[in-house]
Amino acid sequence: MTTPSPGAARGCPIDHSMLTAPNGCPVSHNAAQFDPFGDGYQQDPPEYVRWSREQEPVFYSPQLGYWVVTRYDDIKAIFRDNLTFSPSIALEKITPTGDEANAVLASYGYAMNRTLVNEDEPAHMPRRRALMAPFTPAELAHHEPLVRRLTREYVDRFIDDGRADLVDQMLWEVPLTVALHFLGVPEEDMDLLRQYSIAHTVNTWGRPKPEEQVAVAHAVGNFWQLAGRILDKMREDPSGPGWMQYGLRKQKELPEVVTDSYLHSMMMAGIVAAHETTANASANAIKLLLQHPDAWRELCEDPALIPNAVEECLRHNGSVAAWRRLVTRDAEVGGIRLPAGSKLLIVTSSANHDERHFADADLFDIRRDNASEQLTFGYGSHQCMGKNLARMEMQVFLEELTRRLPHMRLAEQTFTYVPNTSFRGPEHLLVEWDPAQNPERRDPALLAVRQPVRIGEPSAHTIARTVVVERATPAADGVLRLRLAAPDGKPLPRWAPGSHIDVECGDTGLSRQYSLCGDPDDAAALEIAVLRDPASRGGSAWVHDHVRAGDRLRIRGPRNHFRFDEQCRRAIFIAGGIGITPVSAMARRARALGIDYTFHYCGRSRQAMAMLDELQALHGARLHVHASNEGRRANFGKLLGQPDADTQIYACGPQRLLDALAECCMAWPADALRVEHFVSRLGSLDASKEQAFTVELKDSGLVLEVPAGQTLLGALRGANIDVQSDCEEGLCGSCEVRVLAGQVDHRDVVLTRAERDANHRMMACCSRACGGGRLVLEL
The missing domain is CATH 2.40.30.10 (Translation factors)
Structure with missing residues (x-):
């Protein structure tokens, strides 16, 4: 007779006694079978854990010994709290190596220390602040000519061949060269460095077999020693360009912050981080676009779409599948209690496909307006510092390939990936085309065309x-x-x-x-x-x-920042002149829904009132025409003299009309009057009349000073913080940020009166802190 395993009576498919997590049982069948090293996860992580996003967003994996988190809001909350959810295990070997491999590493003096990726507070932020300047958009712009030149040269090598492996022939070597240039490392032994980088990935995030571990350890050990030799040579003259030389100069200024062991570890980690994820992300993006020919064609026809296409590629199929965190104190994620000491695998690629945050999340849409909210770069104080360098390289790659090889297509192939939990990109990317159709053969002038690169926050x-x-x-x-x-x-x-x-x-x-x-x-x-x-x-x-x-x-x-509430019981629509455009659509919708409404249209004359005949036919007696030349001016004081809690007023027109309506509605409930403005003058900046103010970025751990002559949006850009923007006049609402504390001097025309009074949101392009005070933002 077989004795049932502990937990079996409760429906658990595994032996409960083998679990290390105190409350890890019962484990569902899907959770028990979860294997991030298998082909399903390697080929498509978001699809592999779809069941988790939908049914069990936080589950315990007995195979891995980790809790796995898959939904957007849960993962972003983890990123926000790096004290409870420590990054200290981000670079921990997910597969412990044997004694022989450990001895090999020790023989090389391998002593990898904490880096920006896996360092806890209070050490992390002082180092991040000290070393951040070279990553700002203004500084990264200096690297764009090199990226363009290298990309052109590498495409030149295969443009007439009709076939290429883009990974082998461009997408590894160009990012590696750029990474070395950015770091200030001599461009030597590139093939060896690529081999070392792959070994480092396998050593940290992979599952090498026992017989492979020794070879991997030798490669990692050699990598460690090479990084030390390069750093020693830099110390002889740290005045040159490059992030590592910048770090050496900062060491003299802040020796207790930028230490020797830290620089050695960052040299090795930086070579990997600055090129491997970019190479993988670029290969993923080109593969994805060629799998969606309509999107590829649109980029070829309209290269201005490339920056947002990069964001959507990073969202839909990014190079970072997951990160890891350690729970430092009892906590709760997604309604699941996690005891201190629990290890988390946070699957950011799954978060990027969460329907709760991205509408129709599995759809690949290069015009998706919130694609830049992807978590591929992480979020908060540990967000990837090199994100904008990666974005720039990907934009240049796509610009060059869409311009010169618009007829390129995927060749028949099977895609393979280096098995690991966190970083993914195809090992090879075979493409083909007909060289006779190369556009530059017919029009050599197209080689001189350059699409501006967007460095910094998405727009x-x-x-x-x-x-x-x-x-x-x-x-x-x-x-x-x-x-x-x-x-x-x-x-x-x-x-x-x-x-x-x-x-x-x-x-x-x-x-x-x-x-x-x-x-x-x-x-x-x-x-x-x-x-x-x-x-x-x-x-x-x-x-x-x-x-x-x-x-x-x-x-x-x-x-839409002028929404019609379809649940309202009664509506009054008021339009002045060309303000008829949004109001006409609202009235049409109210009519279709059977909402009680009246419609007032004001203008100089009937001849100057757009769509009048159409509106009269559609709305009949509900439409009241107020033509000034006929002496039929609207009496809004009378119309709005009696407040009605069940009525909402929607208005658009000249500012004098809106001002008059606001005065008439003073006694009405807050935000009963909802308006859309043609222009805004509240956001104009006069440095002589402004006050400087301070902003604390809660999630990023930064404090910024915003001078009198600078907008908050400008200060955020300078600090490498992603915030979308568009009109920069306070009209469109693109640059909205969440306010946690402090009083805002609202200067936009987007937020309602109630939203301003609540003080939870502001527009970064125009609004400021009241009286030069301090704001705390959720950024």
Whole structure:
């Protein structure tokens, strides 16, 4: 008779007595079978743990001896609290080596110390601050010419061959050369360094067989000694360029912070970190794009999409599958109690596919507006310092390949990966093309084309799409109505009433926001109406003078910061002039939902009021037309004289109209009046009238001083902190950040009165601290 294993009675498929985690039982069948070294995880980590994201987001893996975490919010919370969730085991060998391999490492004097990746506080942040300056966007810009030159040279070597292994022939060597240049290391023994880097990855995150461990140990030991010799040579003259020389100079200034052992460890770790993940990320990105030919074609036709495509590639198939953390005190993650001493494998690649944070997360969408919120680079005080160097290299690779080899395709192959828990990229990437179709053979001038590289925080400016002007028709005196469709006839993004798009005005450098005024249920096109404004800053005049049916425009969006509450019981819609555009879509939606509403449209004359006939046919007696030349001015004092808690007011129009409405609604409930502005002047910066203020970045462990002549957004950029931006006028809401403490001087026109009073959010492009005070931000 067989005695059941402990835990079996409770449905646990493994022997409970073998578990090291106090509350690790019962273990589900999926958890018991979890194997990060198997082919399923190596080929597609997010898909391999889909069951966990959906059913068991925190589970114990008896094979690994780790708790595994797979959802976005849980993983971001872990990154935020690096005291409870220590990074100290991030570089710990996940597979302990035997005595013989350990003896080999000892024979080389191997003594790898803590680095920026796995160091605890209070040591970590002082070192990070001391060594951060070379990683800022301004400093990284100096490396762009080298990246471009190397990429061009390596493509030149195979451009006429018709076939290449991009990993072997470009994607390892270029990032390694750039990494050595950034670090200040001589470009010698590149093949050997690649071999050492792979050995370091296998030694730390892999599962080498006993017979392989000794060979890996020799490679790691040689790597350690080589790093020491390079560092010793640098000490002879630390005045040269390079991050390691910068560190040596900082050592003289801060010897207790930047120590000898620290520099030796960072030399070795830096060579790996600065190139291996970039090489893998680039190979993953090109593979992913070639697997999605429509996306590849769009990049070839519109290279301005490349920066956001890089973010989406990092989200969808990044080079960092997981990180590790050690629980230092009893804690709870995702509702599961974790005792002190527990080890965590936080699967960031799974978080990047979490439907709770990324809509339609498995869809590869190079225009995804929150792709930059991916966790491939980590988050908070241990976020990858080299993230912007990697972004820059990936952008240049994609620019060069899409321009010179738009006809490139994947060759038939089986993709293999070095088995490990954390870092992944195909060992080979075989591509092919017909050299006779190389565009540069027909047009050598295209070799001189350069797409600007975005170094630093992602920008909504890079998410533009091309549309064709299907119709351009007069909608009223001085108003042009445009119907915009996809060139290939495919559906355009869905939108809700109140949404706007940004239209790029040709080569003028101008970008202007226009509210959508068509039918939200019409997925075939987007419609806007543009008033020629005598006081135009150039946008409306350009549209009227240059845009015709058949033209192509670049747009961004839709985005919505003027939302219609579809649960409201009653609505009053008020439009002044061209402010009819967003309000018309709201009224159409209220009519479709059966909401009780009235609609007031104000203008100089009926001839100047866009879409009037269409609106009268649609809304009938609910529409009240107030034409000034007919003596029919609206009496909003009378209309809004009696507050009604069940009524919401939506208005868009000239500032004088909005100011009058605000005064009439003073007695109404907070935010009963919801408005959209055409322009904002609150964000203009006059250094002579401003006060400097301090911001504490809670998640990053940084304190920044924002001078009187600088915006918060500018200060964040300078500190290498990712924050999206677009209009930089307080109109679009792209640069919103979360406020944890301090009083904000709100200068945007996005937040409602209640949102401002709550003081939980601010726009980094224009708002500041009240009275030069201190703000604490969730960044």
